[in-house]
Amino acid sequence: MSKYDGTAPVAVTVDLVIFTLRESALQVLLIERGKPPFMGGLALPGGFVRDHEDLRGAALRELGEETGVDGAKLHLEQLRTFGTPGRDPRVRTFTVAYLALGPDLPAPVAGTDAAHARWMPVAQALSPSVELAFDHQAILREGLDRARGKLEYTTVAAAFCQEPFTLADLRHVYEVVWDLDLDPSNFRRKVLKADDFVVPTGAFRAPEVGRPAELYRRGRTELLYPPMVRPA
Amino acid sequence: MSKYDGTAPVAVTVDLVIFTLRESALQVLLIERGKPPFMGGLALPGGFVRDHEDLRGAALRELGEETGVDGAKLHLEQLRTFGTPGRDPRVRTFTVAYLALGPDLPAPVAGTDAAHARWMPVAQALSPSVELAFDHQAILREGLDRARGKLEYTTVAAAFCQEPFTLADLRHVYEVVWDLDLDPSNFRRKVLKADDFVVPTGAFRAPEVGRPAELYRRGRTELLYPPMVRPA
DNA sequence: TCAAAAGTGTTTGTCTTACACCCATGA
DNA sequence: TCATGGGTGTAAGACAAACACTTTTGA
Numbered sequence: 001m002s003k004y005d006g007t008a009p010v011a012v013t014v015d016l017v018i019f020t021l022r023e024s025a026l027q028v029l030l031i032e033r034g035k036p037p038f039m040g041g042l043a044l045p046g047g048f049v050r051d052h053e054d055l056r057g058a059a060l061r062e063l064g065e066e067t068g069v070d071g072a073k074l075h076l077e078q079l080r081t082f083g084t085p086g087r088d089p090r091v092r093t094f095t096v097a098y099l100a101l102g103p104d105l106p107a108p109v110a111g112t113d114a115a116h117a118r119w120m121p122v123a124q125a126l127s128p129s130v131e132l133a134f135d136h137q138a139i140l141r142e143g144l145d146r147a148r149g150k151l152e153y154t155t156v157a158a159a160f161c162q163e164p165f166t167l168a169d170l171r172h173v174y175e176v177v178w179d180l181d182l183d184p185s186n187f188r189r190k191v192l193k194a195d196d197f198v199v200p201t202g203a204f205r206a207p208e209v210g211r212p213a214e215l216y217r218r219g220r221t222e223l224l225y226p227p228m229v230r231p232a
Numbered sequence: 233m234s235k236y237d238g239t240a241p242v243a244v245t246v247d248l249v250i251f252t253l254r255e256s257a258l259q260v261l262l263i264e265r266g267k268p269p270f271m272g273g274l275a276l277p278g279g280f281v282r283d284h285e286d287l288r289g290a291a292l293r294e295l296g297e298e299t300g301v302d303g304a305k306l307h308l309e310q311l312r313t314f315g316t317p318g319r320d321p322r323v324r325t326f327t328v329a330y331l332a333l334g335p336d337l338p339a340p341v342a343g344t345d346a347a348h349a350r351w352m353p354v355a356q357a358l359s360p361s362v363e364l365a366f367d368h369q370a371i372l373r374e375g376l377d378r379a380r381g382k383l384e385y386t387t388v389a390a391a392f393c394q395e396p397f398t399l400a401d402l403r404h405v406y407e408v409v410w411d412l413d414l415d416p417s418n419f420r421r422k423v424l425k426a427d428d429f430v431v432p433t434g435a436f437r438a439p440e441v442g443r444p445a446e447l448y449r450r451g452r453t454e455l456l457y458p459p460m461v462r463p464a
Numbered sequence: 465t466c467a468a469a470a471g472t473g474t475t476t477g478t479c480t481t482a483c484a485c486c487c488a489t490g491a
Numbered sequence: 492t493c494a495t496g497g498g499t500g501t502a503a504g505a506c507a508a509a510c511a512c513t514t515t516t517g518a
Contacts, residue, residue: 008283010242010243010244011242012242012244012315012326049315051240051317051324052317053317054315054316054317055313055314055315055316055326078312078313080310081287081310081313081328082287083244083281083286083287083328084286084287085283085284085285085286092283094244094287094326094328096313096315096326153385166470167470167471168469168470183508183509183510184469184470184471185470185471185472185473185509185510186507186508186509188470188471188472189472189507190507206515206516206517207468207469207470207516208468208469208517209467209468209469209516209517209518210467210468210469210470210515210516210517211468211469211470211471211514211515211516212469212470212515212516213469213470213471214470214471226506229507231508398497399497399498400496400497415481415482415483416496416497416498417482417483417497417498417499417500418480418481418482420497420498420499421480421499422480438488438489438490439489439495439496439497440490440495440496441489441490441491441494441495441496442488442489442490442494442495442496442497443487443488443489443495443496443497443498444488444489444496444497445496445497445498446497446498458479461480465518466517466518467516467517467518468515468516468517469514469515469516470513470514470515470516471512471513471514471515472511472512472513472514473510473511473512473513474509474510474511474512475508475509475510475511476507476508476509477506477507477508477509478505478506478507478508479504479505479506479507480503480504480505480506481502481503481504481505482501482502482503482504483500483501483502484499484500484501484502485498485499485500485501486497486498486499486500487496487497487498487499488495488496488497488498489494489495489496489497490493490494490495491492491493491494
């Protein structure tokens with residue numbers, strides 16, 4: 001019985017499910033792999049955890065390397081750890097998956113680590129026509145489920161909005177992620193009734209057409225009570 | 233820059249937060265460590281993940297070794313992975329924490345691996361008078377928070393009940409875990425209205441005093457809708 | 465003055481709470 | 492018959508969905 005005691009070859013990585021809203025669609029950041037296995041294929045960004053780094057630190061570092069964005073401004077939470085034997089054909093690898101949510105982020109810049117990174121609509125990335133490396137499709141699926149669920153009972157939806165934002169912007173997040181329409185007036189009431197979900201700035205922004213909307217910033221509340229209900 | 237690539241000495245373990253209800257208190261299974269570090273101290277049960285084992289499999293195996301219980305009958309879910317450098321003084325160790333919930337389990341049996349295991353009320357294990365090994369206090373705290381939260385919007389409360397159980401048994405779970413009282417009549421209505429949370433057996437059990445109560449089994453629903461609301 | 469989007473008001477029906485009340489049992 | 496916990500009924504109030512309506516802008 002070969003009990004694993006830290007001497008067998010084992011690797012620990014972090015992988016990132018990074019979501020943003022682009023062109024009215026929920027999109028995920030994928031990279032083109034530059035080395036085997038799955039060379040040339042698409043994968044979630046990620047990499048090894050370094051010696052003196054904690055897990056969140058490793059996730060933040062990868063986030064910066066792949067998007068050039070200061071991760072401190074995004075929502076970042078641990079998703080789950082995947083470690084089924086054989087998920088990496090080379091060596092036993094455990095990956096700690098993180099979920100990151102942010103407003104429309106700068107397009108990856110050529111000439112950096114992020115050169116091979118690109119945004120893809122989540123629906124497309126999960127369709128049978130796209131094959132992701134390793135078990136990244138399952139990880140992406142779980143990230144999507146988590147994001148959808150968290151909109152209900154937390155205020156993370158605001159993490160998708162560039163500050164300052166309008167209530168229509170915020171509603172748009174729910175509508176895109178949940179793929180349904182919400183009543184603007186009832187949505188408004190719910191958000192404003194929740195304590196410190198958003199705080200008004202007093203400023204307004206005019207849409208292309210129509211009455212200008214008031215602008216808000218994120219409030220301090222994390223838990224949303226009462227929760228936003230997802231219609232059947 | 234020493235990028236970690238799987239050759240540095242690293243260990244991966246699973247640790248278990250196992251909750252049950254004993255003597256009207258939420259209790260957690262702790263073991264007395266038989267070897268350094270923290271020899272003689274209290275810790276969550278756990279151990280190394282073996283070569284060909286997946287994470288859930290390792291958790292189930294540890295569960296069986298420590299409690300003698302077939303884990304297939306308990307609720308078992310991944311909690312979070314902890315990997316801050318230095319959390320184990322010997323070697324860089326990542327631990328995947330699992331949360332297990334079950335009905336009052338058989339007391340640990342002398343002469344087995346479980347000989348040094350014991351139940352302790354969670355309130356006591358988290359009090360300043362008790363010091364747990366490694367970062368196990370933080371893990372326990374997170375397990376408690378997760379369990380409390382999950383009672384609201386899932387049916388896991390039933391995992392604490394030995395089948396068949398009465399609605400009073402089930403209500404008792406909520407009252408102990410949340411440390412408050414619930415109105416029996418309203419609780420009853422909520423549980424019965426939720427589709428397939430519990431299913432009646434037709435049998436009854438007489439309490440020490442009072443009218444006999446109908447007995448139920450767990451239903452198939454995992455998500456509880458509408459959720460159970462935790463009074464302020 | 466029209467279209468479009470922001471924002472308010474109001475109706476109607478559902479769900480929750482609180483608590484009064486009845487039921488079935490052992491002592 | 493009493494005490495005790497199981498279980499039902501119900502009135503008052505809180506809440507939410509639906510939708511009519513008003514406001515503010517650019518064209």
